[in-house]
Amino acid sequence: MITGGIDVGSLSSEAVLLKDGEILSYSIINTGADARKAAEQVYQTALEKAGLQSSDVDAVVATGYGRLVVPFATKQVTEISCHARGAFFLFPEVRTVIDIGGQDSKVIRIDGRGNVVDFVMNDKCAAGTGRFLEVIARALELSVAELGKEGEKATRVAEISSMCTVFAESEVVSLIAQGVPRPEIVRGLHQAIAERTAGLVQRVGIVPEVVMTGGVAKNSGVVAALSQKLGVKVLVPQEPQIVGALGAALLAQKLAQ
Amino acid sequence: MDLYEFMRGILREQRWGKVLSSPLTYQLVEKALWLARKGFRWRATYLMARFALAQTKKAYTGEAPVVWTSAFFPVEIVWGLGLCLFSPEVAAAFITSLGFADQALSQADQKGYSRDLCSFHRCIAGAAADGYLPPPAALVASTHLCDGAPLLFQNLAEHYKVPYLVLDVPYESTPEAEKYVAHQLAQIWNTLAEITDRRPDIGSLARAVDYSNQFRNHLEAVNTLRCRIPAPIQGSEMLNYLYLFFAGQGHKEAAAVFACLERELESAVDSENRERFRLLWLHLKPYHKGELMHFLEKEAGCSIAFEEMSHVYWPPLDPVNPFPSLARKILSHFAYKPLEWRIAVVDALARKYQVDGIVHFSHWGCRQSCGGSLILRDALQEKGWPVLLLDGDCLDQRNEAPGAVLTRAQAFLEVLEGRKEGSGGIAEK
Ligand SMILES: Nc1ncnc2c1ncn2[C@@H]1O[C@H](COP(=O)(O)OP(=O)(O)OP(=O)(O)O)[C@@H](O)[C@H]1O
Ligand code: SF4
Ligand SMILES: [Mg+2]
Numbered sequence: 001m002i003t004g005g006i007d008v009g010s011l012s013s014e015a016v017l018l019k020d021g022e023i024l025s026y027s028i029i030n031t032g033a034d035a036r037k038a039a040e041q042v043y044q045t046a047l048e049k050a051g052l053q054s055s056d057v058d059a060v061v062a063t064g065y066g067r068l069v070v071p072f073a074t075k076q077v078t079e080i081s082c083h084a085r086g087a088f089f090l091f092p093e094v095r096t097v098i099d100i101g102g103q104d105s106k107v108i109r110i111d112g113r114g115n116v117v118d119f120v121m122n123d124k125c126a127a128g129t130g131r132f133l134e135v136i137a138r139a140l141e142l143s144v145a146e147l148g149k150e151g152e153k154a155t156r157v158a159e160i161s162s163m164c165t166v167f168a169e170s171e172v173v174s175l176i177a178q179g180v181p182r183p184e185i186v187r188g189l190h191q192a193i194a195e196r197t198a199g200l201v202q203r204v205g206i207v208p209e210v211v212m213t214g215g216v217a218k219n220s221g222v223v224a225a226l227s228q229k230l231g232v233k234v235l236v237p238q239e240p241q242i243v244g245a246l247g248a249a250l251l252a253q254k255l256a257q
Numbered sequence: 258m259d260l261y262e263f264m265r266g267i268l269r270e271q272r273w274g275k276v277l278s279s280p281l282t283y284q285l286v287e288k289a290l291w292l293a294r295k296g297f298r299w300r301a302t303y304l305m306a307r308f309a310l311a312q313t314k315k316a317y318t319g320e321a322p323v324v325w326t327s328a329f330f331p332v333e334i335v336w337g338l339g340l341c342l343f344s345p346e347v348a349a350a351f352i353t354s355l356g357f358a359d360q361a362l363s364q365a366d367q368k369g370y371s372r373d374l375c376s377f378h379r380c381i382a383g384a385a386a387d388g389y390l391p392p393p394a395a396l397v398a399s400t401h402l403c404d405g406a407p408l409l410f411q412n413l414a415e416h417y418k419v420p421y422l423v424l425d426v427p428y429e430s431t432p433e434a435e436k437y438v439a440h441q442l443a444q445i446w447n448t449l450a451e452i453t454d455r456r457p458d459i460g461s462l463a464r465a466v467d468y469s470n471q472f473r474n475h476l477e478a479v480n481t482l483r484c485r486i487p488a489p490i491q492g493s494e495m496l497n498y499l500y501l502f503f504a505g506q507g508h509k510e511a512a513a514v515f516a517c518l519e520r521e522l523e524s525a526v527d528s529e530n531r532e533r534f535r536l537l538w539l540h541l542k543p544y545h546k547g548e549l550m551h552f553l554e555k556e557a558g559c560s561i562a563f564e565e566m567s568h569v570y571w572p573p574l575d576p577v578n579p580f581p582s583l584a585r586k587i588l589s590h591f592a593y594k595p596l597e598w599r600i601a602v603v604d605a606l607a608r609k610y611q612v613d614g615i616v617h618f619s620h621w622g623c624r625q626s627c628g629g630s631l632i633l634r635d636a637l638q639e640k641g642w643p644v645l646l647l648d649g650d651c652l653d654q655r656n657e658a659p660g661a662v663l664t665r666a667q668a669f670l671e672v673l674e675g676r677k678e679g680s681g682g683i684a685e686k
Contacts, residue, residue, distance in 0.1 A: 065660050065664070076667075077671065078664050078667045078668040078671060079664070079668075080664070080668035080671065081668065081671045081675075104661070113679065115672075115675035115676075115679055116668070116671060116672050116675060117672065118638070118672070119668060119672075121661065121664070121665060123648060123658075125658075203631075
């Protein structure tokens, strides 16, 4: 049985193809302005990588904020259930999943069978999410992929008090003007995100193992700051960005049975 | 037919303020309403619309002095004086349902009202500033539950330069508190009579109290009928009867609406309802054009089996002792007490209506409902109920992140699905 999972997020879209519980291929692209087109494109790329046709696929589950615009999906499931399912597949011991994407952060409590028991999401603004990191990285003339390494160079941590993207950006600009070294500012950012996320985690309670998914999990600085803040080791899958799509493909197996 | 869809159809293309204050509109709408009466799912809805329309017309055309009352003020007092009653919070919901809230909300922004305030209050303030609401002869607000209302009403009293009366309700329900509230009610009744030049007639107050009891009895009967599975009427439909709850008690027409609904529910069978999940709804619903209710009830096949608003929490009133018994009614509100009361009521309702989960619609800026929601959630979860705190705004859609409300709601249903598959559901807890 072959199934697919498509995660159309606010910033990135992923597709995962599964055959009997094994990942055949996956693909990640930017969502851009046209979510429907992104869904089609990311799916097509994954199919090509696996050498498959869409007719070979038994069922497709779509997730992510753009889940409703995936015309070839058999079913739509929220990111909450998909990230939980994907993380549980990779780490059967997981009980807490933290997904930080481009505009949402979510904390999900799951039980011993991988079912969602409770969840919380950040409120309406994108403070402390991936988008926030992107804006600040730009002000620092870095790419998001460089943030983790940059932060490691710091011996001290600059204090960032605002979590609002707009205010934090001007705060960072003034820190640069004051001559605060860039690595210290980056560490400050990671710290600030960790604190905000820890607040969200506390609302559902910390139960290990804790797994972090979504694009921001690729930032080793945020993961380290969060591990320290929570006092537990935060586990990160090899490719955290595809966990939602993986979960979707796993849920599609149930549909195809 | 949806009542609001009907009204929107009539009012489309017009400036809402002008429309609301023109007597001509009411003649037109009355006629159109009558012609469309068979299209409503419930005749009760038609009756409510007719009642609300008649009162609104009275208010705008100055047939009787208008008294504005805050959401939890005992309106029997006002009806008992034969006055015209205007409930601004309900008007705000109505303005929003018609799709005209944006203008009122921006006007409130411009006047300097903080966006952190409840949008019911901002909408009223904006509409009043725009001059679109029926000018009051007096305003009365109660201090219990809604902490924003007494201050908003003071602002409005300054705006209209009319008397403002406050009912001060103590938090603790003691015999002294009851006496204190009853005494104030009698005073307010007399003062309102004086201001509006009415004779305070205890007989007509007793009649209003009697109508209020009829309202209560029919509502209780409706609530009993709603225990049936599948649910004979949807929570979102009941939440459209806001006018009756906040402005109708003490008027014979409001009692008649629920009498009619009771008869209709007796014979109603909703065989098409798959009822994938039964939900208990806390606080109000969105009245703006967001898709939440449609998604839950139509797309996801859920029933909102019951809502907190419809719970009959007060004992029957005594027409011979109107003031003390109205005081008792106010003081018995389960949400104006330590949180344990609300927890117990919600738990009991969840059992009574055999729901699968509980949704608290956390309306932005409403302290009375959201202040305790975390403790409420934890306590209910401890009793085994899945609970969703759904952040949103009943009127101001700008306060909701697009997509986030639906994602939360859908994820909650997935949690419920998982429970059903896993353990056979809540019944086995
Ligand atoms: N290589 C990388 N190194 C560090 N961070 C990265 C990297 N790639 C992406 N990110 C971070 O991940 C974020 C995007 O995460 P993700 O792809 O999970 O978002 P999304 O699923 O589109 O958003 P959402 O779930 O909120 O709709 C970016 O904003 C960026 O901060
Ligand atoms: S929603 Fe809350 S704050 Fe707003 S009017 Fe109602 S009780 Fe008051
Ligand atoms: Mg995502």
